Amino acid sequence: MSFSKHVINKINEEFESKRQRNEDLRDTRLAEVYSKLPEIKTIDKELSQTGMSIMSCALAGKDGLDERIKNLRERNLELQRERAIMLASRGFDESYTDLHYDCELCQDYGVHNGKLCSCYKNRLIEEQFKLSGISNLIKTQSFEAFSLDLYENKEEMGQLLDYATNYVRDFATVKDNILFVGGTGLGKTHLSTAIAKSLIEKGYNVIYETAQNIFFDFDNDHFRDRFGDGEPVSQKYLDCDLLIIDDLGAEAVNSFTVAYLYNIINTRLNKNLPIIASTNLNSKEIRSKYHDRITSRLFGEFNIKLFTGNDLRKLQK
Ligand SMILES: Nc1ncnc2c1ncn2[C@@H]1O[C@H](COP(=O)(O)OP(=O)(O)OP(=O)(O)O)[C@@H](O)[C@H]1O
Ligand SMILES: [Mg+2]
Ligand SMILES: [Zn+2]
CATH class of the missing domain: 3.40.50.300 (P-loop containing nucleotide triphosphate hydrolases)
Known part of the structure; x- marks a missing residue:
């Protein structure tokens, strides 16, 4: 397999801008939601804190932390439920501010399970046809x-x-x-x-x-x-x-x-x-x-x- 460098660079740039576009979309939606529902911003802050605490507890790996991790997880789930309810109250879907991917399999990185994702391969072939x-x-x-x-x-x-x-x-x-x-x-x-x-x-x-x-x-x-x-x-x-x-x-x-x-x-x-x-x-x-x-x-x-x-x-x- 040896697609031309020119084609590979072009597709890589395309995938990068796809990821950027989806991140921008998420940021715009977040800004919209925060302006309509400022409480969600507070929830998101706490969610990111609980997330980090779970991570550092897990990394510390000491006995007696299991209980703390369990509590943090429960709090995390509770916050997520609260967030979803709040979003619904204003007619938003609960995944409205999630990062969206064009391809769920590779999350727009073009690689899935250590192999080229089919979405990436298809683009390569399409572009190679044009170049051919x-x-x-x-x-x-x-x-x-x-x-x-x-x-x-x-x-x-x-x-x-x-x-x-x-x-x-x-x-x-x-x-x-x-x-x-x-x-x-x-x-x-x-x-x-x-x-x-x-x-x-x-x-x-x-x-x-x-x-x-x-x-x-x-x-x-x-x-x-x-x-x-x-x-x-x-x-x-x-x-x-x-x-x-x-x-x-x-x-x-x-x-x-x-x-x-x-x-x-x-x-x-x-x-x-x-x-x-x-x-x-x-x-x-x-x-x-x-x-x-x-x-x-x-x-x-x-x-x-x-x-x-x-x-x-x-x-x-
Ligand atoms: N075996 C085949 N079955 C169906 N269609 C064919 C077949 N071979 C050729 N054709 C069609 O006939 C036309 C002429 O064929 P082609 O262009 O391949 O000829 P060529 O040998 O390259 O001629 P030239 O020497 O003039 O370039 C094309 O439209 C092609 O798609
Ligand atoms: Mg011919
Ligand atoms: Zn893919």
Whole structure:
């Protein structure tokens, strides 16, 4: 599990402001109640004193204090009952001035029983979806929506689907690079989105982007003055758990894009961080478009998976 630092910081800040908001709400309500029922302020003072006395008696742990603790507890309960009755007399619920939590389980700290609370995890996943670049695609392009009925070659495509679901299942240990190759409208983007969605739900930091946009980000970082600007935008393409490069080959190739692609592939191979790339180009076109240093890695280090059949976009019309 490795959500991006940026996302984690954002969610932590969000949780902190949630706690602050609830504390502010409690303070406002207390002020309201004290102004309408000043006696409650006196009760609260005594409640906090009895609470502290119980605590110090318990810590002292001496014989003979048991009776005193018992008395303090009784007084404490009595005060609470009195307080509730007073609140009710003015139409307030007895929990009106209690500290309220958005999530009772973790009291808005994001941790429950030593593990990340589900409220925190869900926010992480939601935010990671936004960052991944596929938040629009995932609504329609999931494994569930990937049908084999549309293909003539159901068996081959079925094997490809199995390969993709196993890829997600085994991602923690097997980090293959994949090159999806095939003509337009055959499901390459759909299947890579489905993989991304499932892996994000498992807690991985997956980034999806077209080759063109990835190189655009590298260009921007390369040509702008970066001093004092923090981490370059393109850094995420080198660091994420899985990078999905869509439409490789559709970009206008120049010496910069080739250098960026080489850097991405090489850096990620060295860090054992996989890439799934999709392309319309056949192997001959790939060789003529990219430098040997790139093609030797694409053909040597990537599992090539072929998509065949008829353009599903046409079938859908
Ligand atoms: N197996 C499938 N079941 C249902 N819908 C599918 C399937 N494969 C693809 N589609 C749908 O068909 C359309 C085209 O698929 P997709 O965009 O994945 O093709 P592609 O191979 O990436 O094409 P291109 O090379 O033009 O990018 C999309 O709307 C997609 O959701
Ligand atoms: Mg596509
Ligand atoms: Zn929670």
